[in-house]
Amino acid sequence: MKSWPCEWFAKTKSQWAAFFVEDIKIRDFIEKKYPQTGIAKVIIRKTQKECELIIFTSKVWVLMWKQWANIKDLETELERKFHKKFKVNIKEVKVPELSAKIMAEFISSQLENRMPYRKVAKNVLQKVMQKWANGIKISVGWRLNWAEIARAEKFIDGRVSLQTFRSDIDYHYMQAMTKYWVLWVKVRIEKGTLYNKKKAPKKSISL
Numbered sequence: 202m203k204s205w206p207c208e209w210f211a212k213t214k215s216q217w218a219a220f221f222v223e224d225i226k227i228r229d230f231i232e233k234k235y236p237q238t239g240i241a242k243v244i245i246r247k248t249q250k251e252c253e254l255i256i257f258t259s260k261v262w263v264l265m266w267k268q269w270a271n272i273k274d275l276e277t278e279l280e281r282k283f284h285k286k287f288k289v290n291i292k293e294v295k296v297p298e299l300s301a302k303i304m305a306e307f308i309s310s311q312l313e314n315r316m317p318y319r320k321v322a323k324n325v326l327q328k329v330m331q332k333w334a335n336g337i338k339i340s341v342g343w344r345l346n347w348a349e350i351a352r353a354e355k356f357i358d359g360r361v362s363l364q365t366f367r368s369d370i371d372y373h374y375m376q377a378m379t380k381y382w383v384l385w386v387k388v389r390i391e392k393g394t395l396y397n398k399k400k401a402p403k404k405s406i407s408l
Contacts, residue, residue, distance in 0.1 A: 259297035301373040309377035322356040336361040340387040
């Protein structure tokens with residue numbers, strides 16, 4: 202239904218495994234270097250000797266400080282670590298409220314600052330629905346409000362269909378490292394339908 206975030210071709214199984222593991226390491230490196238910077242997704246296009254990264258973020262000024270100075274430093278660090286020639290492109294996410302990853306990062310950061318989870322979830326529901334989303338579903342779980350028994354709570358607004366492939370649903374799972382324990386956060390945002398069902402032709406009635 203959607204294009205792959207990794208665009209490369211491997212000739213052998215060993216090369217496929219090496220490329221797959223390298224993709225995970227590249228994404229982990231970028232997430233650790235730029236935490237909480239509104240990175241929605243990272244598209245990787247590469248060969249055996251070259252690699253191109255397309256980073257979609259809502260905070261372009263953080264990654265492009267002083268006219269591509271940070272990007273050049275990032276390319277040199279990636280070349281030094283992965284022994285390839287890297288080219289990094291930055292694209293802006295114009296509507297960050299419709300990205301499940303950005304909203305999950307916002308919720309986890311608020312929970313780490315000891316904000317009430319109900320208040321945070323309701324604020325996110327309101328922000329997302331104001332951007333004309335079809336629906337949003339937020340799940341927060343583990344020891345909420347410092348309770349001894351773990352539980353989960355769901356917050357739903359609009360329509361989030363989970364039994365069809367036609368819906369364009371953005372999903373992300375994240376953990377909030379609070380002071381006492383870890384809380385998990387799940388965000389599902391439905392943006393619309395990817396395609397419509399073909400209408401059956403009307404039968405002509407002969408008189």
